[in-house]
Amino acid sequence: MARYTGPKTKIARKFGEAIFGEDRAFEKRNYPPGQHGLAKKRGKKSEYAIQLMEKQKAKYTYGILEKQFRGLFERASAARGVTGEVLIQLCEARLDNVVFRMGLAPSRRSARQIVSHRHITVNGEVVNIPSYHLKAGDKVAVREKSKSLDIIERSLAASSHVYEWITWNDSQKEGVFVSVPTRTQIPENIKEQLIVELYNK
Numbered sequence: 001m002a003r004y005t006g007p008k009t010k011i012a013r014k015f016g017e018a019i020f021g022e023d024r025a026f027e028k029r030n031y032p033p034g035q036h037g038l039a040k041k042r043g044k045k046s047e048y049a050i051q052l053m054e055k056q057k058a059k060y061t062y063g064i065l066e067k068q069f070r071g072l073f074e075r076a077s078a079a080r081g082v083t084g085e086v087l088i089q090l091c092e093a094r095l096d097n098v099v100f101r102m103g104l105a106p107s108r109r110s111a112r113q114i115v116s117h118r119h120i121t122v123n124g125e126v127v128n129i130p131s132y133h134l135k136a137g138d139k140v141a142v143r144e145k146s147k148s149l150d151i152i153e154r155s156l157a158a159s160s161h162v163y164e165w166i167t168w169n170d171s172q173k174e175g176v177f178v179s180v181p182t183r184t185q186i187p188e189n190i191k192e193q194l195i196v197e198l199y200n201k
Contacts, residue, residue, distance in 0.1 A: 103159025
């Protein structure tokens with residue numbers, strides 16, 4: 001399946017924020033990409049352009065393609081609760097995102113690779129589908145023979161984030177997806193209501 005593998009900083013500059021995490025290159029040039037950079041005159045964006053930009057930002061942040069993202073939106077629309085909030089919660093419950101949140105990978109892109117290469121188990125069974133949706137109480141662990149992987153060791157050593165909806169046991173290299181996070185617990189700067197408005201046009 002096609003997935004964006006180009007320069008991350010260029011995309012981050014497009015949105016005006018480091019959506020892929022810490023980025024020194026972005027800090028040096030935190031203005032839109034292009035030949036004229038800051039000097040280029042940009043007219044006022046239309047409502048549609050603003051909504052589309054927000055959807056693109058969410059897709060790039062979580063590494064989800066359009067077809068998958070629309071599928072998540074349809075699931076969110078059919079579920080109880082506020083559609084936009086449920087959409088972001090569904091993105092957060094993806095296995096690749098939880099692996100990233102647990103500190104097992106330095107980025108979601110790297111987390112997808114770790115899952116795809118069969119290094120992760122869910123409730124004792126190997127799961128190699130990054131889009132696998134976790135339920136509250138699911139146990140996520142590093143496969144026994146993958147516990148000494150250099151990328152996982154380095155990522156855990158550098159990780160300092162703690163999330164209320166996830167527990168982590170470093171000695172066992174396993175954690176629990178305790179509950180679906182509330183919107184206020186999710187740190188991503190995404191205006192999900194604009195995405196809902198876009199899809200409902």
